Structures are given as C-alpha cells and as structure tokens.
Amino acid sequence: MFLLKSIPKVDKFIENEQFNGLATSLVVSITQEVLQSLRENILKNKVESFSEDELVQTVVQKYNELTKPSLQKLINATGVIVHTNLGRSLIDTKTFDKVKEIVTSYNNLEYDLEKGKRGERYSHISKLICRLLGCEDVLIVNNNASAVFLILNTFAKKKEVIVSRGELVEIGGSFRVPDVMKHSGAKLVEVGATNKTHFSDYEDAINEKTSMLMKVHKSNYSIEGFSSEVEFKELIKLSKENSLIDYYDMGSGHLVDLPYGLDIYEPSVLKYMKEEPSLLSFSGDKLLGSVQAGIIVGKKEYIAKLKKNQLLRMLRVDKLTLAILEENIKSTLLGNIDDIPTLKMLFTEVDKLKENANILKRSIYNICTCNILETKTVIGGGTTPNRTIPTVALVIKIKEYKPAKMEKLFREKKVIGRIEDDKFLLDFRTINIDEIPRIEQIVKDIADV
Numbered sequence: 001m002f003l004l005k006s007i008p009k010v011d012k013f014i015e016n017e018q019f020n021g022l023a024t025s026l027v028v029s030i031t032q033e034v035l036q037s038l039r040e041n042i043l044k045n046k047v048e049s050f051s052e053d054e055l056v057q058t059v060v061q062k063y064n065e066l067t068k069p070s071l072q073k074l075i076n077a078t079g080v081i082v083h084t085n086l087g088r089s090l091i092d093t094k095t096f097d098k099v100k101e102i103v104t105s106y107n108n109l110e111y112d113l114e115k116g117k118r119g120e121r122y123s124h125i126s127k128l129i130c131r132l133l134g135c136e137d138v139l140i141v142n143n144n145a146s147a148v149f150l151i152l153n154t155f156a157k158k159k160e161v162i163v164s165r166g167e168l169v170e171i172g173g174s175f176r177v178p179d180v181m182k183h184s185g186a187k188l189v190e191v192g193a194t195n196k197t198h199f200s201d202y203e204d205a206i207n208e209k210t211s212m213l214m215k216v217h218k219s220n221y222s223i224e225g226f227s228s229e230v231e232f233k234e235l236i237k238l239s240k241e242n243s244l245i246d247y248y249d250m251g252s253g254h255l256v257d258l259p260y261g262l263d264i265y266e267p268s269v270l271k272y273m274k275e276e277p278s279l280l281s282f283s284g285d286k287l288l289g290s291v292q293a294g295i296i297v298g299k300k301e302y303i304a305k306l307k308k309n310q311l312l313r314m315l316r317v318d319k320l321t322l323a324i325l326e327e328n329i330k331s332t333l334l335g336n337i338d339d340i341p342t343l344k345m346l347f348t349e350v351d352k353l354k355e356n357a358n359i360l361k362r363s364i365y366n367i368c369t370c371n372i373l374e375t376k377t378v379i380g381g382g383t384t385p386n387r388t389i390p391t392v393a394l395v396i397k398i399k400e401y402k403p404a405k406m407e408k409l410f411r412e413k414k415v416i417g418r419i420e421d422d423k424f425l426l427d428f429r430t431i432n433i434d435e436i437p438r439i440e441q442i443v444k445d446i447a448d449v
C-alpha cells in the first residue's frame, strides 16, 4: 500500500526538467500508460521498489522510440535492383529536385491555364505517354493491382472474363489475380491446363456473357518444358472477331530494350502496343523505374469508360506521383536512361562494377579478408522469372564472424547484404559509388579499428 501511495501524480511528474522541450500532450499520454502499468504491477506484487528517476527514463525512452523516424535510409547491397522490400525503384535526386518545386507550391494539377477553367489531372502525362507508346489515351492509378481491379470492375462486372489456368498467379504480398478478379465483381472463366492453353480453349469458352479476354504476365514464376500459351496477338484478333475487349496485365512491362537478352522474358510495352490492343496495364515502379503507380494505356473509348467509373476516385494518384512520373517518362522519351536509377543500375557494365568494388577493397583489405567475386543476381520485383544477370560482389569476412553474423552486423548499420554459398557479400549492382565511404566506415567499426 505504501508503494501505491508513492506513485507520483501526473501533473507534478510531468514538470520534471528532463521533459523540457518535449511535446506535453505526448509526455502526458505516455506517463499515464507507464504509471497505470506500474500500479497494476504493484497490485500483483511484482514491484518491490521504484524511483521517480527510473520512471522519467522509461517515459523519455518510450517518447524517443515513438518519435524517431520509422522509414529509414538503407544501403541495398543485395544486388536485387527492383527489391520490393527495400522500396522497389529509386527516384533520381535531380528528378526529385525538379518535382519539389511543383509539390511545394500550388500548381495546375486540375487547372487549364489557357481557358482559366477546371482541367484534367491526367492530361499532363497523356501527351508524353501517347507519344512514346503510340496509344490513344492513358490513365494513371495507384498501382497495377488497382489497374487490374478498375478494368475488371468497369468492363466485366457480372460478366465473364476468360483467362488461362497457367496465368492465375500469386505475385507476392499475397496479391492473387483470381482473388482480385472476384472482388471486382467479374466472373472468372479458367481455360486450358496449368502447362498448356490453346487458342481453341478461349474460342470454346466464349458465350453471350463473355466481356473480356485477359492475359496475365506470369511474372515471378515460369513454366518450362512441355508447355504452351496463346500469344496476346491471337487474343486481340479473337476479341475483335467477337466484339470483346482484350486486356493484358503485363506486370512490370518496360519501355526500353533490356540488356542480357531479357526482352524475351519480360514483355515490352512498345511491342504490344503495335498490335493495337484494347487495354494494357503495367507498374510504375518495376522496370519502368519510377514511382508506385498503375499505368493503363489503350483505346480512347475504353479509357473514357474507366474515367467515368466512380471507383477511380479511390484509386487516383496525387500530384507527387504525376510529377515524378512525368519527369521519368520524359527521360525515357529523350533516351536519358541515367536519370532513371533502376535502368542505370541494370545497364551498368561489369567492368564498371568491378572498378567500384575495387575502390572499397583497396580501402579495407588490410583490416579484413575480402575478395572480388564475379557472380550473378536477379532483377526482382517479380520480373524476368528465373533469369539472372552478371554482377560483381565483394566477399567480406571480419574477425572470425560467420556469414549470418556478418549479415546481422551490417544490417544493424543499415547495410543489407546477402549470403551466397556460405559467404557474406556486398553486391555492387545496387551499390551507388557515393555509398562506398559509408560502407568503408562500417567495416572499420565492425573490425574495431
């Protein structure tokens, strides 16, 4: 009972000078929580004594934990360029600076400067994208998952959509194509077998309830061996003959010719636009290398219907997204690939990677064991399934630490490396040259020199 009585009063307690400069309302709410739990523990006989200073320290610690930034800058040394867990595609600093001016002031997001009237949010980007792709119109939504949902909801609600069984994929983060289709109100008609779908499977499934023939890029998996699928070109033709809509969820998609022969595995948006499809959609932050967005391109009449769907209001994008996307699309149109970090990293020559790895090696070789390794990495983001590209890594061993321990020590210092063949390594495919001095310092810290 004596202990209960000595619990400080909140009003008095928060006057402690260690709380100076902190936000009072937050200090009060944390204090109430701390004192309440102290009270409960005293009643359960779990506390023998406490001091006011201890309580103050607890409150300050909780305050700091809550207010420190949760999203933090990391160095990606995994070699996976489109790393979904590490933020997927990066935005170039110069691009961000240009965009900063727009988003930190009023702007013409939905204002027609010539007419002095309300304008269209999507008009800023449509001219650029249509020029680049030769499409009639474009619509930008929150991400590609939204694009799939909006398209199905607009054109296939209470109607049938024909999809190959081999394309009913789960993409990660538990995005399952069949589930999204169900929630959109569309009825999914699966045709073919997992490994093989024929043209006649689609033909036979068409009836008066059919509204759409849909193709989905397999993204993070591949079917090899005894398999076949129907080309999108064929589906476009079949759709036209039956007055249906054809739609290809391309997943990543890409707008430039990819290196290392990756074009075979990842569909090119430009190539498919030439077939004059009804609709295509793809992500903004996979191989396009921009912000999170879903880009829908295709025929004007269909895009116009999408724009009329009330759901668009929930899926629309902010000025920040549009402004960054506009800059990145412009860079692509002008061939300035170096302004798009994802593409820049993808196109960096192995010799250049080796040069960078050697810069770090030269600065640390006398304090740890390290050697250059020519190896392979994946691109990530559910793109180019099972394909690897060449890369260069620095295998590092400090003291007698095991690879798992090395990985943890570096992670604690916000460098995410990878373990390969029981070795810890830093992959230079994703390390920026500016980050090398920071890594050098971390190696020294871990080696205690």
Ligand SMILES: *Cc1c(COP(=O)(O)O)cnc(C)c1O
Residues within 6 Å of the ligand: 143, 144, 145, 146, 148, 171, 175, 216, 217, 218, 219, 220, 249, 250, 251, 252, 282, 283, 284, 285, 293, 294, 381, 382
């Ligand atoms: C990645 C992917 C999506 C989801 O795209 P987000 O932009 O991440 O929403 C949808 N479909 C396919 C085939 C994908 O690969």
